[in-house]
Amino acid sequence: MTGFAVLFRQEVRRSLGVWPIRLLYVIIPIGLVWFIRPAFEYALATSSTGPAAEQTAVGQICLWGILSLVFLGYTVNDDITNHVSERLRMTGIGWSAIVGSKVLVTFVGEVVLAVVVYLLAAVVFGIDLLTDPFPRLLLVVVFAFTLTMLGWMLVAICPTSSAFTVACYAAGLLLPASAGGLAPYPLLAGWAQTTGRIFPSYWFFRAVDQVADGSATFGGVLTNAGVILLFGVGYAVIGLLAFRPERRIRDLTD
Amino acid sequence: MLRRSLTVARFELRYVIASYPVAMAYVLVPFGLMAFVKNSFQIYLRAKGLTHATGIELLGPGTAALYSFLALSHLGLATYNEHQWGVWDRRRAGPSSTAEVVLGKVLAHYLLVVTQFVLVIGGAFVVWQVDVSGVVGGLVLLVLAMSAVIVAWGWLGIALVPTNALYDAWTYGAGVFLAAIGGALSPYGLLPHAVQTVSRLSPIYWIISGFQTLLLDDGRLSSVWKPFTALCGFALIFAVLAMLRFDADEPKRGRLQ
Numbered sequence: 001m002t003g004f005a006v007l008f009r010q011e012v013r014r015s016l017g018v019w020p021i022r023l024l025y026v027i028i029p030i031g032l033v034w035f036i037r038p039a040f041e042y043a044l045a046t047s048s049t050g051p052a053a054e055q056t057a058v059g060q061i062c063l064w065g066i067l068s069l070v071f072l073g074y075t076v077n078d079d080i081t082n083h084v085s086e087r088l089r090m091t092g093i094g095w096s097a098i099v100g101s102k103v104l105v106t107f108v109g110e111v112v113l114a115v116v117v118y119l120l121a122a123v124v125f126g127i128d129l130l131t132d133p134f135p136r137l138l139l140v141v142v143f144a145f146t147l148t149m150l151g152w153m154l155v156a157i158c159p160t161s162s163a164f165t166v167a168c169y170a171a172g173l174l175l176p177a178s179a180g181g182l183a184p185y186p187l188l189a190g191w192a193q194t195t196g197r198i199f200p201s202y203w204f205f206r207a208v209d210q211v212a213d214g215s216a217t218f219g220g221v222l223t224n225a226g227v228i229l230l231f232g233v234g235y236a237v238i239g240l241l242a243f244r245p246e247r248r249i250r251d252l253t254d
Numbered sequence: 255m256l257r258r259s260l261t262v263a264r265f266e267l268r269y270v271i272a273s274y275p276v277a278m279a280y281v282l283v284p285f286g287l288m289a290f291v292k293n294s295f296q297i298y299l300r301a302k303g304l305t306h307a308t309g310i311e312l313l314g315p316g317t318a319a320l321y322s323f324l325a326l327s328h329l330g331l332a333t334y335n336e337h338q339w340g341v342w343d344r345r346r347a348g349p350s351s352t353a354e355v356v357l358g359k360v361l362a363h364y365l366l367v368v369t370q371f372v373l374v375i376g377g378a379f380v381v382w383q384v385d386v387s388g389v390v391g392g393l394v395l396l397v398l399a400m401s402a403v404i405v406a407w408g409w410l411g412i413a414l415v416p417t418n419a420l421y422d423a424w425t426y427g428a429g430v431f432l433a434a435i436g437g438a439l440s441p442y443g444l445l446p447h448a449v450q451t452v453s454r455l456s457p458i459y460w461i462i463s464g465f466q467t468l469l470l471d472d473g474r475l476s477s478v479w480k481p482f483t484a485l486c487g488f489a490l491i492f493a494v495l496a497m498l499r500f501d502a503d504e505p506k507r508g509r510l511q
Contacts, residue, residue, distance in 0.1 A: 002257075012354045018420075019447050020420070021419060021420060024423055024427055025423075025427075028427055028430065028431055031431065031434070032430070032431075032439075034446065035434045035435060035439075035440070035445055035449050036434065036439060036440045036450070037444065037446075038440075038444050038445060038446055039294070039298075039440035039444040039445075042444050043294065045376065053343075063430075067426065070422065071419075074419065075324055160273070160276075162273060162276050162327065162328075162331055163273075163275065163276050165327060165422065165445050166276045166279045166280065166281075166324075166327070169280075169283075169324050169426065170279055170283040170286075173283070174283065174287060174290070175288050177286075177290040177291055178286075179288050181440075182290075182291060182439055182440075183290070183291045183293070183294035183295075183440070184294065187293055187294035187297055188290060188293055188294070189290075189292075189293040192289070192290050192293065200493075215395050
């Protein structure tokens with residue numbers, strides 16, 4: 001078994017070790033979809049852009065997907081502050097394997113969270129996923145990638161674990177709110193509808209709206225999926241440029 | 255006793271102030287959230303005939319309360335770190351009793367939550383021009399009571415939860431959940447009827463209700479006694495439960511153990 005596979009398996013084990021919290025992060029979004037959906041139905045009665053339950057569900061996928069990134073922050077920062085990463089490096093394991101295994105586990109976790117919440121919301125609130133499952137799956141996977149890269153970028157930028165946590169708390173509410181995931185998009189102010197475009201959540205939510213109301217199929221969401229992917233690549237590059245683990249370790253020991 | 259607790263409180267405050275960029279984020283980010291969501295509350299209130307409403311009358315207290323729950327992560331981090339570093343046990347070797355240490359920590363975080371509340375709500379009222387003349391006394395009472403609820407909830411989490419990761423879920427999960435059923439994310443009148451019946455179990459419902467009474471309804475101080483009493487009741491229940499459950503010798507762990 002390669003070093004990366006061993007690290008990956010260990011990260012999966014750590015991730016599953018906090019299963020009660022992960023379970024909570026699936027159950028709470030379904031409750032929130034139930035609570036918030038009537039506001040969406042009220043708002044969309046005159047200007048429908050897709051079923052309210054689905055719009056609410058993708059908002060919650062975004063919110064709880066970002067909150068779940070805190071586990072990435074915990075594991076990277078714990079390894080640095082406990083000097084585990086240095087000991088691993090002494091055995092010849094590179095930073096790419098140490099951090100890459102964590103990022104990969106985070107991506108898998110994001111996909112699982114999004115798919116489970118989407119499916120549960122479909123069962124509970126009667127969202128028709130069978131008509132166009134593939135564009136939705138594409139959007140969910142691409143969005144999960146972008147959220148993972150957002151987490152990676154925040155890990156690289158934030159100097160401490162608590163700064164990372166507050167960054168996730170901030171982004172977790174701002175990204176869905178700015179694109180119509182907490183309050184219905186037609187009820188956002190004009191300036192908010194315009195500025196929402198600078199967030200990947202806008203492109204995710206609008207594409208899902210189009211699929212839900214039947215105005216777009218697989219080919220129709222490729223542009224939005226491409227834009228979401230670009231955000232992800234941008235976050236990844238910033239993360240690569242900003243990640244300075246040796247400096248953090250030096251700061252700890254000085 | 256109070257003197258030693260104040261010393262603990264001073265050090266606890268110093269600990270949080272040292273990470274002031276994080277503390278400031280809990281004050282600044284709510285403005286971004288309110289800016290995006292405000293319009294939907296305003297449209298809802300105006301449809302109800304409240305033509306002068308800005309939406310911030312309901313959204314302000316709800317968002318401030320939500321972010322105060324999130325800011326409890328300071329309390330979690332400070333306390334669980336002390337356990338991890340072995341400081342908790344060594345601190346108790348000194349002349350301060352456990353009760354004095356706990357009181358000092360609670361006092362410090364109560365002060366932090368009140369300050370955050372005042373900055374968020376006060377700032378929101380200034381930015382979006384909400385007229386609070388004549389009702390400031392009532393608003394202050396509600397803020398003080400709500401802050402007590404939040405800190406008591408935070409300490410109840412410390413008493414119940416063995417790890418910092420679970421504690422973060424306790425404060426964040428509770429904050430978002432109570433905000434949702436209390437009418438902070440979408441207006442109370444638009445919640446499902448079944449949820450409206452349990453909204454009263456959320457302290458956030460009561461602070462929003464109190465602010466609504468003062469800012470949009472009759473504006474009389476005497477009419478906020480009910481939400482004020484309800485909030486004090488929540489604070490008392492959480493505090494008593496925390497005191498009954500808290501065990502200073504119970505081991506606490508970090509984030510991923």
